Amino acid sequence: TKVADEKTCIQFSIRRPKLPSSETHPEEGVYKRLDVAAWLHHLNELGQVEEEYKLRKAIFFGGIDVSIRGEVWPFLLRYYSHESTSQEREALRAQKRKEYAEIQQKRLSMTPEEHRAFWRNVQFTVDKDVVRTDRSNQFFRGEDNPNVESMRRILLNYAVYNPAIGYSQGMSDLVAPILAEVLDESDTFWCFVGLMQNTIFVSSPRDEDMEKQLLYLRELLRLTHPRFYQHLVSLGEDGLQMLFCHRWLLLCFKREFPEAEALRIWEACWAHYQTDYFHLFICVAIVAIYGDDVIEQQLATDQMLLHFGNLAMHMNGELVLRKARSLLHQFRLLPRIPCSLHDLCKTCGTGMWDSGYIPAVECTGHHPGWESCPYGGTVEAPSPRPPREGKKGPKVPRDGFGFRR
Template identity: 30%
Template sequence: MIGWGFMWKSEDMQGFFPVRSECQADVPRTRFKSRVGKTLSRRRWHAAFTKDGHLDMERVLRRIQRGGIHPSIKGEVWEFLLGGYDPDSTFDERTKLRNHRREQYYAWKEECQKMVPLVGSGKFVTMAIVAEDGQTLEESSVENQEWLVKTAVTDKRVLQWLLVLSQIGLDVIRTDRYLCFYESESNQARLWDVLAIYTWLNPDIGYVQGMNDICSPMIILLEDEADAFWCFERAMRRLRENFRTTATSMGVQTQLGMLSQVIKTVDPRLHQHLEDLDGGEYLFAIRMLMVLFRREFSFLDALYLWEVTRPHGRHFCCGQHLHLLFLSFELMMIIRMWFQMMWAMEYNPNNFSSYEKPENGTKQDPRLLKQYGKFERKYIQSGQNEQHHNTLAVFVVASVLETKNKRLLKEAKGLDDVVQILGGIAGNLDARKACKEALKIHEKFLRKV
C-alpha cells in the first residue's frame, strides 16, 4: 500500500500515487487541488460518524460534491458511496459484515485455487493454460507459465473461465503500469486474483477488457484484497450492463440512445447536424459513456470524478465506425474525472438494502431526501423512480458537446472532424464546470420532456 503519512499539500497531491521515474515525462501532472473547507478531509470524514458509528451521509455528500475526497480516505468513502455499507449501521455491525464478506471471498478464492493453483500464489498467467477445445497443452507451447491444465476440461463453465485467465493477465500487465505500485508482481497478482474470481462468479458477464481499469483503484486504495473485491463488485453492479454484449448489440447502446434524445431535445440544431454527418447514433461518444477506462493518465485526476474506460474493439460490431471509438487519450483523462462526483450525486441511501436483500425491494422515503445525491434527488422529486445508474454520465457528455457546439456546427464536415474537435478539449476543460453544466442540461431536459 502507498503510505499516507505526509502532510496534505495541494501542490504535492500527485505524490499520493507515485509515478515511475521513466514514465514521468509521459504522464500528465494531476489537476486535482485540495480545497480547504470544501474537500472531504480525513478529519471531516471521522467527524461525520457518531460515537456508535452512524454516518451523517448528508454532510459527507455535500462536501464531496463541493470539493472531492482526500486521497487518504478514498477507499473508505467509496465503500459507502457504492452501497457496500449502510450509513445507519454501527461500527460493530460493519465489522461483523466485513469479516463475513472476507470469509466468503477467501472461500471463493480457495474454490478457484483448487482449479488453478496460481490463484493466490502471487503469480498470474499471460498465455493460454488450456486449449479452446478443453484439451491440455504441451509444455513447449507455453513460455514461463509454471502451470498448465493437466487433464482435459469438459465442464463448459470451467473451460470458459480458464480460457479468459490469460486475457486477464495480459490486461493486468498493461493496467496503470506507470504507477510505482504496479512495479510489484504481487500487486499485479492481487488485481488478477480479484478479476479472476469475479469472472468465475459471474459467467453471464464474464470478463471484458476495461474491468481491470475499474478494479485497479480498489486494489490500490484498499489494503485487504477481500475489501477491494467487494468494492469492485458493488461498482460493477452499477456498470455491468455496459459490458453486456452480443453479436448484434453492446451494453452502452441504451445510454447512446438517451444521449441522442437529450441532444435532440435541448439542442435540436446540433442533433440534426450530427444526423446529417451520419453521427446520429452518437458512436463517437462510446468511450465517454463507458465511464470505465482510465489508462495512461494522472491517476489522482481520474479518481477525482471517476475513471472512464473503453471496451476493447473486438466486443463491438460497429463496422466502419469502429475507428471512432479511439478518441484522444488526453480527452479521456478529462472525461473519466467525473465519475467519483457522479457516485456522490447519484448516491441512494437504499442501495445497501437493495443489494443485500434485492427480493424485498426498497421504498423512497421523502423524509430522507437530504441523504440522496443531488442528481438522485431530482429524479425522485420528478417522480421518476426507474433505474438510471450512470444517467448523469449522459448529461456530462451532453455538456461536453455543448461546450463545442459552435465549432461542431461550423467546422465538422464529417465524423472524423467531430472526433478531432472533441479531442481538442483535452487539458482545457474544467471538470467542475462541466458537471454543473450537466446538471443544468438535465434540468432543461426534464422541463422540455
C-alpha cells in the first residue's frame, strides 16, 4: 500500500518476521494445548479444579482445545470458582438463570418513557451492531438466526444490569465468541459480566482506565523499545496518544488477527499468569515485531495509524504471543522497575516474582503534589539483587530493558 502527496511516497510492507530462539521464553514449547485428558486431570472426583496455578500456566503457554472451551472459559471468566464442585456449579447455574430472567423482565417492563430513552441510548446501537457481528461464523450466519437474537438479548440485558456502562460499540465483538463457545444464553451473560468486571483490558473510550493503559504501555515501550518510544516523543502529544493501538485495547485484538489466533490471545490474557496486564505485552510485541518501518521511515502520526491498520489480519498471532511471553519473562528479570509501572505488579496474583523476590522500585520523578515518591521508589537505584532462578535461563535482561531516569 502507498500513501502519496506532492512531495513524498512512503512504502508500507508486510514482512514475514521470525523470532530467534534467543528471544523466546525458556519454557516455550514445553506445554501442549489443554485437551480433554489434561483438563480432566485437573478435576478431582467432586469436580473441583486442582493445581489452579499450573492450569493457568498450561493455558498461558498452550491454549485450550476448541472442544472444551465452553467448559473451561467460565472458570477463566470467573463465572465458576475453581473451588466449586460440579453439584455447586449446577445449583449456581439454576440460580443465575433465575436472576437473568429477572433482569430481562425488568427490561421488558419499562414504562413507555423509559423504553424510549433506552431505545435511544442503547437499543438503537445494539440492533445495528448485532446484525453485522461475526456473520461469517457459521454460528451466526443466515437470516433470522436465533443466535443473533440471543446475542442481542444478552447485550440489552447487560445494559439494564449495569447501566453505568450500558452499551459501547464493540461489546458485541466480545460477546459473540463467548456465546459461540458457551452456547447457553444465561451462562454467556454471566461470563460476559465476569469479563467486564475482572478483565482489565476491556475498556471503553469514556473510561479513565484507557488513559491508565496508555500510560503503562508508554512506560513499557520506554523500557523495551527505546527507539520506538523516542519516535513517539518526537511526534509530540499526538504521537504519545498512540492512536494506532486504541482498537487493539478496545476490541482485545479481535480485528487484528484471524479469530482462531485472536481467541488464543484472549485465553493467554484470561489465564492471568504472572501478570494481569499481559495484553500490554501483546501490544509491545506487535510494535517490536512490526514497528521497524515506523522508525526507519520516520512515519507521522496518521501514517503510523495507517501502517498498523494495514497490518490487520496479516500479522502472525502465534509469533506475537511467543514474543509477548518472552517480553514478560525479561520484565520479571529486571532488578528494578520504574515507579510508573508499580501498579503493573500490584494486582498480580501468585507467581509474579520468583521465590518472593520483588524488584526494587526506582522513582521517575513525576509526582505533582507529592514530596516524595508515593510508591517508595528511590531516585537512584540500589545495588541490584539478582532474581533467583530455579532453571537455567538468562541472568540479565537483554538490551532495551536497562532503563534510566
